[in-house]
Amino acid sequence: MDGKVIVVTSGKGGVGKTTVTASIGAALALQGKRVAVVDMDIGLRNLDVVMGLENRIVFNIVDIIQGKCKLKQAAIKDRRIDNLYLIPASQSHEKNVIKPENMVWLCSKMKKEFDFTLLDCPAGIEQGFKNSIAAADQAIVVCTPEVSSVRDADRVIGLLYARNITPKLIINRIVPKMVESGDMLSHDDIIEVLSIDLVGLVEMDDKVVVSTNTGTPLIMQKDSKAGNAFQRIAMRLDGHPDLPIENPMDQKGFWKRISKKFSRKN
Amino acid sequence: MKINALLKKLFNKTDSKDVAKKRLKFALIYDKLEIRDDMLGNLQQDLIEVISRYFEIDKKSIVLDIQRSDECSALVFNTPILSAKRIQEQPAA
Numbered sequence: 001m002d003g004k005v006i007v008v009t010s011g012k013g014g015v016g017k018t019t020v021t022a023s024i025g026a027a028l029a030l031q032g033k034r035v036a037v038v039d040m041d042i043g044l045r046n047l048d049v050v051m052g053l054e055n056r057i058v059f060n061i062v063d064i065i066q067g068k069c070k071l072k073q074a075a076i077k078d079r080r081i082d083n084l085y086l087i088p089a090s091q092s093h094e095k096n097v098i099k100p101e102n103m104v105w106l107c108s109k110m111k112k113e114f115d116f117t118l119l120d121c122p123a124g125i126e127q128g129f130k131n132s133i134a135a136a137d138q139a140i141v142v143c144t145p146e147v148s149s150v151r152d153a154d155r156v157i158g159l160l161y162a163r164n165i166t167p168k169l170i171i172n173r174i175v176p177k178m179v180e181s182g183d184m185l186s187h188d189d190i191i192e193v194l195s196i197d198l199v200g201l202v203e204m205d206d207k208v209v210v211s212t213n214t215g216t217p218l219i220m221q222k223d224s225k226a227g228n229a230f231q232r233i234a235m236r237l238d239g240h241p242d243l244p245i246e247n248p249m250d251q252k253g254f255w256k257r258i259s260k261k262f263s264r265k266n
Numbered sequence: 267m268k269i270n271a272l273l274k275k276l277f278n279k280t281d282s283k284d285v286a287k288k289r290l291k292f293a294l295i296y297d298k299l300e301i302r303d304d305m306l307g308n309l310q311q312d313l314i315e316v317i318s319r320y321f322e323i324d325k326k327s328i329v330l331d332i333q334r335s336d337e338c339s340a341l342v343f344n345t346p347i348l349s350a351k352r353i354q355e356q357p358a359a
């Protein structure tokens with residue numbers, strides 16, 4: 001059976017697309033799936049360093065599309081996690097060298113080799129975005145609890161609907177303490193204005209920075225809250241859509257732990 | 267309720283996230299109302315064409331505009347009528 005192509009996108013930059021792609025990719029592979037993550041940011045590659053694979057790049061996505069190498073030659077195998085591969089972006093090309101029809105061709109090949117192909121979309125809604133959504137079966141929209149980010153997410157959601165894709169939302173960089181004190185939009189607020197289904201809530205976590213410093217998968221860090229959230233998102237994408245979404249809570253204090261018990265219902 | 271939240275309520279302070287939510291809702295509505303520059307012009311041309319079949323109008327003093335307030339947005343079309351046409355002209359094919 002053919003695999004799925006999922007695009008990770010946001011509109012606004014710096015909200016966590018690359019972090020999401022790397023972490024969910026690693027989690028899906030650890031769950032036994034064959035996974036490829038693709039850096040779609042031509043000219044500004046990023047996913048390779050986040051995954052700690054930057055020293056092993058030989059070929060890139062443009063080389064595959066221009067017929068200079070085979071898909072298998074460009075796919076870098078992660079040595080820590082079985083069945084996880086990276087297709088890096090090109091540093092030296094203009095972003096317009098890839099056309100949407102090239103992606104349709106590439107993804108049809110990827111689907112034969114991988115259960116999941118995750119496309120790490122560049123910020124914006126220009127060429128890189130158009131290329132990324134051209135061949136996607138599903139979409140994950142990432143936003144943070146900020147006005148500008150949610151507004152851009154709305155724009156991107158509209159563009160995805162226009163392509164007959166019903167996206168799912170990840171809210172990243174939640175600071176539970178601020179949500180509780182009323183100084184940060186809660187996920188309920190965001191869902192209310194965006195009318196989209198959630199697939200996960202990820203809190204602000206220092207371990208994300210630590211893991212990108214060292215290029216080790218966040219999923220492999222012990223008790224990382226963000227890592228756990230990504231793991232559960234991966235399960236939801238892979239056959240467990242009804243796995244409950246936990247609401248990040250400020251875990252200090254007895255009363256908060258009690259209230260956490262009662263807020264598990266979503 | 268936390269002490270902070272309670273104090274906030276007591277002093278009638280609004281949460282900043284409620285301000286954010288309200289601004290967001292308006293921003294999304296406004297974004298969807300944004301139209302291309304030439305669209306209003308084309309619409310005005312079409313409206314003049316249709317209305318002139320029924321009325322003599324003063325084409326120069328026509329105003330077509332989108333008015334936005336906090337509550338709603340409206341397309342406002344204002345045209346002085348000189349006279350109604352007695353015999354309705356056949357619409358041009």
Ligand SMILES: Nc1ncnc2c1ncn2[C@@H]1O[C@H](COP(=O)(O)OP(=O)(O)OP(=O)(O)O)[C@@H](O)[C@H]1O
Nearest residue numbers: 013014015016017018019123173203204205208226
């Ligand atoms: N949950 C989190 N907790 C803490 N830091 C985070 C979290 N998610 C992302 N970050 C940090 O935020 C920054 C931006 O993340 P990332 O590079 O994944 O965003 P992006 O959407 O891919 O950006 P771009 O639009 O530039 O491609 C990075 O420094 C990353 O480490």
Ligand SMILES: [Mg+2]
Nearest residue numbers: 017018046120
């Ligand atoms: Mg990125």
